[in-house]
Amino acid sequence: MRILVQKFGGSSVADLECMKKVRAKVLAACEEGYKVVVVLSARYGQTNSLLERAYQWSDEPDPAELDVLLTTGEQESVALFTMLLHDAGIKARSFLGFQIPIITDDSHGNARIDTISADKLREAFETYDVLVIAGFQGRTPDMRLTTLGRGGSDTSAVAVAAALGGDTICDIYTDVNGVYTTDPRMCKEAHKIDRISYDEMLELASMGAKVLQIRSVEFAEKYNVPVRVRSTFTDDPGTLVTKEDLMMESVLVSGIAFDKDQARVTLCDVQDRPGSAASIFSPLGKAGIVVDMIIQTASRNGVTDIAFTVSRKDLNRALDVLKNAGPECSHIESASNIAKVSIVGVGMRNHSGAASQVFDALYKAGINLIMISTSEVKISCLVAESDLEMAVNVLHKEFKL
């Protein structure tokens, strides 16, 4: 039994016409001899309108009850879509998260999957050719409904593929043809990548290339599920996200990501003593503010500058927190007209010189680097937002993408 998992997002199932296109994809897979698991999101806009209603009812909706409400979105999608399959003569049935079951912890609104049993799905394939699964949802061991957080349907799909095991492939359908070397709106030379490693995909996803939910890539890597990112609206084979191989390692840089949602805070002349850093970042952490890049300059005369970046929406709150709870310093500077550009590639693990190549290329283009940070498979530079587009194009050319 060859099983294919196909996941379709909210815009792919927005209305009857869209759902008929999705049905064509499912029928094509059936004709190729696959048993098909279809994982669906709520219809486009549905989750937002349910959220809106919840906040009309309560300023602070109970998270467990909010999950009871939100899960109706996917429930509606799978019921309607399965009706369409029946009309085409396909033997199909729907599965809600609790029916499989997908068992999660009780972090309502952002639950993590603990276990999935594939037994009921395998059994159902004795009767049905297509199983239509509600994404984004699970249940606690105590039978309460949970949701997996925004984009959680990707994770549902990968997790179901992992549970089915064998050679089950997971196709994530979206409105683009696959993963690109960079955003085509930013760089005309951008082109689709045919294969990419899980680690590279993780870096690209965390940089705002919103093709796949990060947690679904972690899941795919952990259980070694091959994931294909494809378009609902074309027949392109898409991008295969899979484990690293020699061919991938021979390529230094796979893609260029960027992120405009950056703001920088600099605390000037902080007393350089143990605990200074903690006195900045622990109050920010308690306030739920995620800090990205952090730089501390070398100490001079017993004082140092500490700079970091946050999401723009968090900038004002971060400044408030630091005024009340931060360490002594001469003054605090901030800027939000900045952006981050990153090159990503597993090849960097074994090849040196990528960093200097980046700096050199940007220097020659007259682009000033504000901050730099690196990981094993990524080099990120903070630049003025006005320099971003040029930076992306310069690096795209430099690494011959």
Next chain:
Amino acid sequence: MRILVQKFGGSSVADLECMKKVRAKVLAACEEGYKVVVVLSARYGQTNSLLERAYQWSDEPDPAELDVLLTTGEQESVALFTMLLHDAGIKARSFLGFQIPIITDDSHGNARIDTISADKLREAFETYDVLVIAGFQGRTPDMRLTTLGRGGSDTSAVAVAAALGGDTICDIYTDVNGVYTTDPRMCKEAHKIDRISYDEMLELASMGAKVLQIRSVEFAEKYNVPVRVRSTFTDDPGTLVTKEDLMMESVLVSGIAFDKDQARVTLCDVQDRPGSAASIFSPLGKAGIVVDMIIQTASRNGVTDIAFTVSRKDLNRALDVLKNAGPECSHIESASNIAKVSIVGVGMRNHSGAASQVFDALYKAGINLIMISTSEVKISCLVAESDLEMAVNVLHKEFKL
């Protein structure tokens, strides 16, 4: 632990303002020291709009998937309402049908409850003061979602009260103050009944007094659950539906019901031989047409007239069926300008003379009887629709209601 079950229909939970009124009813019961089970329907119009969508998607929606779709209506209600309870500081949680569980057969769209366990509800009352249950829904032993048919939330409420046992009372909230001796729009003297027996309520319900779903009354009778019919919008104590007692039997007639949805078919000069009746009613049964009153005149010259009534919407279909599959007869007559009026009362079991009192009163008012049928606790007469209002008023007066 004193437990009260309160059921609210779709118009009682239509929007935020309505739900706040319902919350006040629940808070009042809590303050009286009750642990409360609230059973909710889908918000007004929600089930119809889901049905409408299903029929946009498919001409013949799969019944099992239709149930997956329809159950979202009550799921939304209980989530939103429980949020409101939280905001008022009430310890509450929602229960969907499958979580209790309410286990039904697999007649999707019209499932019958097989078993309800009250264990999880009793356990939940150790933590919570109010449990908010989605009406109208259950699950099969195999974990598939089912619905109990139109008005099924009444049945959910009574069934949960039966499962909780003890002295659990079930309050069914609606938009009227209780059960009336007859429709106040038809007879100015109509007034609320304080107490009524299950059998009388069944006769009234089946006659179109749409206060309670028939099946819920059967359930209440079987498990001896006291049911109170009350208004969401007043503090009236309503009507108590309970088992017969001596006081009820001393009253000859409790109420007068009527039904305008009647059409009559008469087959004239049918050959009077074994099988004639079967040749009329078995093809109608196969076509799903429900026949109400049936009259056969005495045979004369080997032929007889057979007359029966059906719902007006079924009249043309019934005539078609009989033309193709009915017995030989000289001709078929039909009429739809007729109506049925009935007196209902358990007192009739032990008192004779009610029938003659009815005929006499109608005769004196100049009302012609077209057909008559009787049961242990009911006498029904078919009259011209134009005579209906007078018939109701005459009988209301005659039996001193």
